[in-house]
Amino acid sequence: MLLFRVGTLVCATEVDQVREILPRLPTTRIPGAPPVVAGLVNVRGTLVTVVEGWRALGQAPQAPPSTPPSTSSEESEADGSTIILEVASGEDGNGEKRVIGFTVDAVTDMLAGSDTTLEDRTGLPGVDPTLVRAVGRRNGELFIVLDVPALLGPVLPS
Numbered sequence: 001m002l003l004f005r006v007g008t009l010v011c012a013t014e015v016d017q018v019r020e021i022l023p024r025l026p027t028t029r030i031p032g033a034p035p036v037v038a039g040l041v042n043v044r045g046t047l048v049t050v051v052e053g054w055r056a057l058g059q060a061p062q063a064p065p066s067t068p069p070s071t072s073s074e075e076s077e078a079d080g081s082t083i084i085l086e087v088a089s090g091e092d093g094n095g096e097k098r099v100i101g102f103t104v105d106a107v108t109d110m111l112a113g114s115d116t117t118l119e120d121r122t123g124l125p126g127v128d129p130t131l132v133r134a135v136g137r138r139n140g141e142l143f144i145v146l147d148v149p150a151l152l153g154p155v156l157p158s
Contacts, residue, residue, distance in 0.1 A: 001111045001136070003143060004083065004104040007059030009127065010143040011104075012111070012136060017085050017148055019099060021107055024080040025050070037155055041101060043084060050082060050101035051155055057127065080105045087152050100152050111138060 001012040002021075020043075027039030027050050036055040040047050054061050081104050086097045127144060134145040 001145065002083070002107065003109040003111060004081070005106045005108055006053040006057050006104050009057060009059060010108065010141065011057070012143050012145045013083075013085070013148055015110065017087065019084040019086050022082045022084065024103060025082045025101070034155065038101075038103060041082065043099075043101075046099065048084060048099050048101045049155065050103060051152060053103045053105075056102070056151055057131070081107050083107070085148060085152070087148055100155070102152065111136075 002015050002018050003010060003012050005011070022043070025041040025043075027041055029039045030037060030049075033039070036051055038050040038052045041050055042048075053059075082101045083104055084099060084101050087100055088097050131147055131151045132144045133147045136143045136145055
């Protein structure tokens with residue numbers, strides 16, 4: 001599993017859904033797209049829809065950095081990462097795989113299944129339980145295992 005942070009939540013997804021992890025990419029806004037969609041990015045010639053992780057999970061936006069931006073000629077990009085995921089479309093999750101980006105504040109770790117204990121998903125304050133497959137525990141710290149098709153399925157390009 002890949003562990004990452006979105007706001008105050010520590011989340012995880014199966015590694016087989018992760019295509020790659022990139023620095024936070026600047027997006028081009030899509031007119032008429034729902035607010036959860038940050039926009040489009042070009043990843044080596046492929047246009048990828050990017051979802052704002054904090055919006056999708058109902059978290060507060062990341063606070064701006066406390067240090068002033070650099071004065072270099074390069075534009076300052078937002079902190080964080082864009083995780084490029086391959087998500088199966090269709091109601092049963094067995095349809096064609098689609099590529100979609102998901103912004104996170106930080107990628108924190110990668111776990112083997114034996115390093116974690118997964119528990120029932122009951123009692124998750126502030127998180128829609130339909131978006132969570134399980135709650136994991138590692139070294140006493142909790143994280144949520146996201147149901148990526150349920151989270152990103154509604155915004156997958158058709």
